[in-house]
Amino acid sequence: TVERFISDLRYAFHDWIRSVKAPRSYESKKLKIDTYARFFTFNYTDFLETKYGIPRENIKYIHGHKYAKRGSLVVGHAEDSSQLYQQWYSRKRYSKPRYNKKGRKYYVRDDAWKAYNSELPEYSGIAEAAESYYEESRKPVDEIIAQNQSYFSDLYDVRFIYVWGFSFNKVDIPYMKKIIASNDYPEDIKWNVSYLTDEERERFAIILSDMGVDVERQVTLRHLTYWQ
Numbered sequence: 001t002v003e004r005f006i007s008d009l010r011y012a013f014h015d016w017i018r019s020v021k022a023p024r025s026y027e028s029k030k031l032k033i034d035t036y037a038r039f040f041t042f043n044y045t046d047f048l049e050t051k052y053g054i055p056r057e058n059i060k061y062i063h064g065h066k067y068a069k070r071g072s073l074v075v076g077h078a079e080d081s082s083q084l085y086q087q088w089y090s091r092k093r094y095s096k097p098r099y100n101k102k103g104r105k106y107y108v109r110d111d112a113w114k115a116y117n118s119e120l121p122e123y124s125g126i127a128e129a130a131e132s133y134y135e136e137s138r139k140p141v142d143e144i145i146a147q148n149q150s151y152f153s154d155l156y157d158v159r160f161i162y163v164w165g166f167s168f169n170k171v172d173i174p175y176m177k178k179i180i181a182s183n184d185y186p187e188d189i190k191w192n193v194s195y196l197t198d199e200e201r202e203r204f205a206i207i208l209s210d211m212g213v214d215v216e217r218q219v220t221l222r223h224l225t226y227w228q
Contacts, residue, residue, distance in 0.1 A: 194224040
C-alpha cells in the first residue's frame with residue numbers, strides 16, 4: 001500500500017541520516033558563527049552540537065533530529081496534488097490535438113492519462129495510489145508551526161538573522177514568514193544570507209522581497225565562501 005511505502009521510505013531515510021558523518025576535512029570548512037546565538041535548523045544531523053559546540057537547548061530541530069524515534073523525521077513536499085496534476089497534464093501536452101496523414105484530428109492518450117481519467121477499476125486504482133502518495137508525502141507545515149507557537153513567539157526581539165545553506169524552497173517558506181510575523185519590529189531585522197550561485201542570489205532576493213523584506217535596506221547577500 002501507499003501508506004506502507006511512505007512509512008518504509010521514512011525509516012530508510014532516517015537510517016541514512018544516522019549514517020551520515022562529517023568528512024575528515026570538515027574542520028577546514030567550518031563557518032565562523034556565533035556559538036551563543038539561537039539556531040533554527042532544517043538539518044537532521046548533530047553537526048551543530050558535535051562540530052560547533054552549540055548547546056542543544058539553543059537549537060530548534062524543526063523537522064526532527066537524527067537521534068529521535070526512528071521514522072519520526074519530517075520529510076516531504078508542499079505541492080498541491082491537483083496543481084501537480086495540471087502541471088503534469090500540461091507538460092505531457094495531452095490537450096494538444098495531433099493530425100494524421102489524412103488530416104484527421106486525434107489526441108495522445110497513453111496509460112498515464114488513462115490512469116487519471118478512466119473509470120475502469122484497473123486504472124482508477126493506479127490513480128488513487130498516486131494521489132495518496134502525494135497527499136501522504138506532504139509536510140504538515142501548518143501543523144508544525146501551530147505545535148511550536150511558543151517557540152516562534154519567543155523570537156519577538158530578534159534583530160539579526162543569518163541564513164546558511166537554506167534553499168528557500170516553497171515548502172519551508174512558511175517558517176520564514178512566521179519568524180517575521182512573530183517579530184515586534186520586522187522592518188528592523190538585518191538579514192545576512194549566503195548563496196552559492198548567481199542564480200540563487202537573484203532568486204533569494206526576489207523571495208525575500210515577496211515576504212515583505214526590504215532587500216536594499218535590510219539584506220546582505222554574500223557568497224557562502226565568505227563565511228569560511
